[in-house]
Amino acid sequence: MTREGRWSEPYEIFPQASGLFSHPVLVRISSQEIWLFYRKQQVGESISKPYVAFSFNSGVHWLEHRLLPPGIEGTTRNPPYVDRIRNRVYIPSFSVYESPDQELIGDSWVEIYNFFSRSWEGRMGPILGGSRNQVPIEPAIVKLTSNKLALFFRNASVEESYICLSVSTNQGISWSKLKNLPWRSYDNSISVQSGRNGKLYLFANSAPAGERLTCFSSYNEGITWNHPKLIDSGYSIDPSTYLDRQECMHHVYTSKDAQGTQRIKYYRIKEDTLLLNCPACWILEDVQESTEE
CATH class of the missing domain: 2.120.10.10 (Neuraminidase)
Structure with a gap:
């Protein structure tokens, strides 16, 4: 949300990744560090697995996608x-x-x-x-x-x-x-x-x-x-x-x-x-x- 109270345009966090993503939950660690918990179902698999991704610049870029x-x-x-x-x-x-x-x-x-x-x-x-x-x-x-x-x-x-x-x-x-x-x-x-x-x-x-x-x-x-x-x-x-x-x-x-x-x-x-x-x-x-x- 902007300072004027308007919502910014949404964008995909993992635009190049394949699979089905769901259940996103954000966690703020510090002013710059944010964690994203989510579930991902790989192509050809029947179940989803839990992952966590990290951002160290307030959500501009997401790195280190780790399977829990x-x-x-x-x-x-x-x-x-x-x-x-x-x-x-x-x-x-x-x-x-x-x-x-x-x-x-x-x-x-x-x-x-x-x-x-x-x-x-x-x-x-x-x-x-x-x-x-x-x-x-x-x-x-x-x-x-x-x-x-x-x-x-x-x-x-x-x-x-x-x-x-x-x-x-x-x-x-x-x-x-x-x-x-x-x-x-x-x-x-x-x-x-x-x-x-x-x-x-x-x-x-x-x-x-x-x-x-x-x-x-x-x-x-x-x-x-x-x-x-x-x-x-x-x-x-x-x-x-x-x-x-x-x-x-x-x-x-x-x-x-x-x-x-x-x-x-x-x-x-x-x-x-x-x-x-x-x-x-x-x-x-x-x-x-x-x-x-």
């Missing part, structure tokens, strides 16, 4: 958390597979990459489920104002399909066991954004078939939740949100027009507007920290 190591699936709609004090990038990851008796099993953890030494420092986790029916997938990470880290998950379990939450009070060394939130986990990605003074915003669909994109807000980092605020009653998936320094929320998601053509919708709204007329009606248990590593 085995087991790291990259990001979904939320960028990794960047700890500029420790020079670390926290990359939430997950895997899902079927057991011999066709039971769905999921595992989530956090990979740590040091962007100063350009090396992997290991992983933190796994994040443990509170029951066999919790299959955490597509984790979204966010730093809370209390200096805690929080992970929100979709749940791939058919029997107990609720959005889940896990919290770390020690920079990801250990994580609390998963707690179910009051809302169903439908087959679409979620987005989470930390606000000012303990506020927290979760964007997810509140109906199947990609409908009713909704904002679930909290005044106290997810201990209690307000009444949900409907964003879009129609087809509305893949939300992504950014809060700027002027306390303004920038929100994008995929929608469909009357002819069924997919479009990207964008809107901007003041943070406090999402909290208007939202009486606290859902009370959750306090999240207890696990000592398991």
Whole structure:
């Protein structure tokens, strides 16, 4: 976007590359360095693989397209958390597979990459489920104002399909066991954004078939939740949100027009507007920290 508020013309990042590209997520490391996580399906292959590309001049040129190591699936709609004090990038990851008796099993953890030494420092986790029916997938990470880290998950379990939450009070060394939130986990990605003074915003669909994109807000980092605020009653998936320094929320998601053509919708709204007329009606248990590593 230009200083006058106009959008610049889009251009292809990989114009000469072959294959199918999808799931782009941008991460700002410094004023000049930007990372791009994405998935690529090579010609003749049936599955896509996760990659990361780097730009050292604010996105003008992209270099070093790297396939992520085995087991790291990259990001979904939320960028990794960047700890500029420790020079670390926290990359939430997950895997899902079927057991011999066709039971769905999921595992989530956090990979740590040091962007100063350009090396992997290991992983933190796994994040443990509170029951066999919790299959955490597509984790979204966010730093809370209390200096805690929080992970929100979709749940791939058919029997107990609720959005889940896990919290770390020690920079990801250990994580609390998963707690179910009051809302169903439908087959679409979620987005989470930390606000000012303990506020927290979760964007997810509140109906199947990609409908009713909704904002679930909290005044106290997810201990209690307000009444949900409907964003879009129609087809509305893949939300992504950014809060700027002027306390303004920038929100994008995929929608469909009357002819069924997919479009990207964008809107901007003041943070406090999402909290208007939202009486606290859902009370959750306090999240207890696990000592398991």
